[in-house]
Amino acid sequence: MAALGEGDAGTMLQLGETLLKNFIYERLACNNATVTRSQLGGTELCDPKLREVGQCLKKYGDELDQDVKLQSLINQLKPTKEVFVAVAREIFADGIFNWGRVVTLFYFACELVKQALRIPDLIQTIISWTVDFMVGPVINWIKEQGGWDAICSQIPVPSWKTAGVFLAGVLTTAIFMRNM
Known part of the structure; x- marks a missing residue:
């Protein structure tokens, strides 16, 4: 396989979808959730x-x-498109992109999938929302960084600052949804 930074935005998006499905599968498997790769529309990552x-x-x-x-x-939120879009927008609301925020988007999608395990059709829908959200600025930023493999050399030691950005988005969404 070519470097994970080669190719156009479509290639970056396809790799992102593959990585998202794997991320969700691995996280759910660690939590003893009964989900298969095929339910997520993914396959095992073979490329090193x-x-x-x-x-x-x-x-x-x-x-x-x-x-x-x-x-x-997160457990207070329902897996709806409105919630997903509101939180995803909040993660990147200030226009700043970094690997922590990209992972936070994946993490939030995974948490919604976890809540949707009783509604199998919703699982693929949440993955689609995430992939659709990445089209444009997120994927362009990833390409500018050199592609997906740049995460391994550029991501800092995980910090609570990024979790705080995510938390702010979730809080905003939770408050917004309660007021509706």
């Missing part, structure tokens, strides 16, 4: 570079798992 990127994504997701308050807030 993709596996390495998958491991980098997993490490960051593991950090977000440690925030109990964050977990509590």
Whole structure:
């Protein structure tokens, strides 16, 4: 396989979708959730570079798992498109892109999938929302960084600052949804 930074935005998006599905599968498998790769529309990562990127994504997701308050807030949200879009927009609201925020988007999608396990059709829908959201600025930023494999060399040691950005988005969404 070519470097994960080669190709156009469509290629970057396709790789992103593959990594997202793997991220969700690996996280759910660690939580003993009964989901198959085929339910997610994914396959096992065979390419060593993709596996390495998958491991980098997993490490960051593991950090977000440690925030109990964050977990509590996520559990209050329903897996709807309105919630997803509001939180995703909030993650990037200031126009700043970084790997922590990209992983945070993946993490939030995974948490919504976890809530939707009883509604199998919704699982693919949440993945589609995430992929659709990445079209444009997110994928362009990833391409500018050199592609998906750049995450392994550029992501800083996980920090609570990024989790705080995510938390702010979730809080904003939770408050918004309660007021509706």
